[in-house]
Each structure stands twice: as structure tokens, then as C-alpha cells.
Amino acid sequence: MRPYKKALFPVMIIFFVVSINACEKDEGEGGTSTITGRVYAIDYNSEWTVRKGEYYAPGVDVFIVYGNDSIYNDNFETGLGGWYRFDYLREGMYTVYAFSRDSTQQSPMGEVPVMKTVRINDKNETVVVDDITIYN
Numbered sequence: 001m002r003p004y005k006k007a008l009f010p011v012m013i014i015f016f017v018v019s020i021n022a023c024e025k026d027e028g029e030g031g032t033s034t035i036t037g038r039v040y041a042i043d044y045n046s047e048w049t050v051r052k053g054e055y056y057a058p059g060v061d062v063f064i065v066y067g068n069d070s071i072y073n074d075n076f077e078t079g080l081g082g083w084y085r086f087d088y089l090r091e092g093m094y095t096v097y098a099f100s101r102d103s104t105q106q107s108p109m110g111e112v113p114v115m116k117t118v119r120i121n122d123k124n125e126t127v128v129v130d131d132i133t134i135y136n
Contacts, residue, residue, distance in 0.1 A: 027067035027092030029074075033120045035064065035089060037129030038082040039098050043136045048103060056082030060134065065095040072097075091120050100134035 041057035044050065062084040063072035076084045086096070097115040116129045 031090030033125040036085040040131045
């Protein structure tokens, strides 16, 4: 075997292994699926004694975490009717959340995340998440 052929063989094996691993896509953008849902708000007075109203909330930031990431990967501000939508996602696990006023009054920040975990199983799938209910 000629020397360049001996050197080419290991390079071809490495290229093959890398290309196989590159085909395995983690959760995140680059797909054809969608996660959508709504944020429902319940308003209370500052003492939590009077319920002032409830509605699907526009203008609320909803965040999405891809897989097991430790921080959010994207966010979307709800529109009229409290709708949010994350497009172009691949198959996998996702967590969507919005912040709510802390009804237990235990959080030092005064807010807590309300999370929903969902799974996209197929390409071109639209997953509708149960309402995220927050307190204002």
C-alpha cells in the first residue's frame, strides 16, 4: 500500500464517525415542529384577599429550555389572547415557563416560575401545552 493511502484510511474513519455523530441532533432549533400555548393570569390585590379578575394575558414573557440546559434558550412575549409560540424545533424534551407572583410569599424575589415540560416526538408536530396559570 502506498504511504498516502495508509494516511488516508484513518482520516476516512474519523470523518465517518464524526458524520454519524453529527446526524444525532439534540433538542433545539433546526427542526420543523412547534410548541404553542397560552398564559392565563389571575389578579389578586396585594394582600391576596380579593380576586380582581382573570384573563388570558398579553405581554407576558414565556421562556423555553431545550433538553437539560440549565438556562433558557429563547423567549416569546405573549400576544392578544395570551398565546405564545416556539417554531422550528427538533424532536426532544422541552420546558416552557413564565413567572408568577408568589402566592406563598416565600420567594425572596416575590416571583416563582410556573413550568410545563413537553415532548416533541415527530417532525412537523405541533404540541399544545396546557395553560400556564400565573398570579398577578
